[in-house]
Amino acid sequence: MSRIAYVNGQYELHADAFVHVEDRGYQFADAVYEVCEIRNGLIVDETGHMDRLGRSLSELEIVNPMSRQAFGLVLREVVRRNLVKDGIVYIQVSRGVSPRNHAFPPAGVRPSVVLTAKHMKPKNAAAQKGGKAVTVPENRWERVDIKTVGLLSNCIAKEKATQEGAYEAWYVTDDGMVTEGSSSNAWIVTKDGVLVTRQATGGILKGITRGVVLRMCKQMGQRFEERAFSLEEAFEAREAFVTSATSIVMPIVQIDDRVIGNGHPGNTSIELRKAFHSHAELVPLHQPWQI
Numbered sequence: 001m002s003r004i005a006y007v008n009g010q011y012e013l014h015a016d017a018f019v020h021v022e023d024r025g026y027q028f029a030d031a032v033y034e035v036c037e038i039r040n041g042l043i044v045d046e047t048g049h050m051d052r053l054g055r056s057l058s059e060l061e062i063v064n065p066m067s068r069q070a071f072g073l074v075l076r077e078v079v080r081r082n083l084v085k086d087g088i089v090y091i092q093v094s095r096g097v098s099p100r101n102h103a104f105p106p107a108g109v110r111p112s113v114v115l116t117a118k119h120m121k122p123k124n125a126a127a128q129k130g131g132k133a134v135t136v137p138e139n140r141w142e143r144v145d146i147k148t149v150g151l152l153s154n155c156i157a158k159e160k161a162t163q164e165g166a167y168e169a170w171y172v173t174d175d176g177m178v179t180e181g182s183s184s185n186a187w188i189v190t191k192d193g194v195l196v197t198r199q200a201t202g203g204i205l206k207g208i209t210r211g212v213v214l215r216m217c218k219q220m221g222q223r224f225e226e227r228a229f230s231l232e233e234a235f236e237a238r239e240a241f242v243t244s245a246t247s248i249v250m251p252i253v254q255i256d257d258r259v260i261g262n263g264h265p266g267n268t269s270i271e272l273r274k275a276f277h278s279h280a281e282l283v284p285l286h287q288p289w290q291i
Helices: 025-029 047-060 069-079 124-129 152-163 208-220 231-233 267-279
Strands: 002-005 010-013 029-040 042-044 087-092 112-119 133-137 169-171 177-181 185-189 193-197 224-226 239-244 248-255 281-286
Touching: 002 069, 010 231, 025 087, 029 047, 029 177, 042 069, 042 267, 047 069, 047 087, 047 208, 069 112, 112 193, 124 248, 133 152, 152 169, 152 208, 169 267, 185 208, 208 224, 208 239, 208 248, 208 267, 231 248, 239 267, 248 267, 267 281
Parallel strands: 133 169, 133 248, 193 224
Antiparallel strands: 002 010, 002 112, 029 042, 029 087, 042 281, 087 112, 169 177, 177 185, 185 193, 185 239, 239 248
16 A cells, blocks of 8 residues: 655645745754654654654744644644554654745745554564664764654764664764754663753753653653763663653663663663553544644
8 A cells, every 4th residue: 555645734645745845844943843652553652743843933933834733633634544543643843845045934834744554563672682782972962852854863873873784873972961952852770779961951852752651651650860870870770761752662681882770671661661651641643633
């Protein structure tokens, strides 16, 4: 079956879906995006993703092009037309099409909206084995709390991970502190069994999956701390893992040349992954967004 994309009010064949050459998302990375997991025909954490999309647009002063109800309807139609039961739906909004100029265009330029969906199998086999993370220097701009499409540094980091047979790359600051992964939030479990992830007040993206895991910790009585942790602390940790919409909870069993714990996924990350979807928001595709 041919894939279908939504582009600025039209449903088109994926192969024929295009935006204008002077779209500011293409020329300046002047755009934001979200990725929602589709799990067994259910939309995972739709509220959180739409909340964050709205915040990203607001931070960049991009006019929100749709109501939540409209976004919800289009999202569901894209998933339906692509017959996705397990996979992801991708949402991207740019400032729109305007003659190339670094300054924002005048009022009245309409944002460009693109939605796509694709099948993706759950990464259960990878989670059972655990993955490796490589470290890279933290060289991104300070506003990584905004989920923009300006991901060149992230792509370079992920390519390094791929070349070294790793699952993810972790950014590390000049003073040796871990911020996050190239496409995920980073976590460790200390020798005392405390979960640690960097606070989302700056330096990282406030991951939606991260938020669900923190809520799970509270409900399960699992001790956790939101604070910075060093690479050395990660080397000595009992466990390490990453969280994201596509990875859910993915154990990290090696960082660079250092084995973490016993070199196998730990009990904490295994249990969190197993329990995740019972704590996440799951919305049926046939249920439209309610304002």
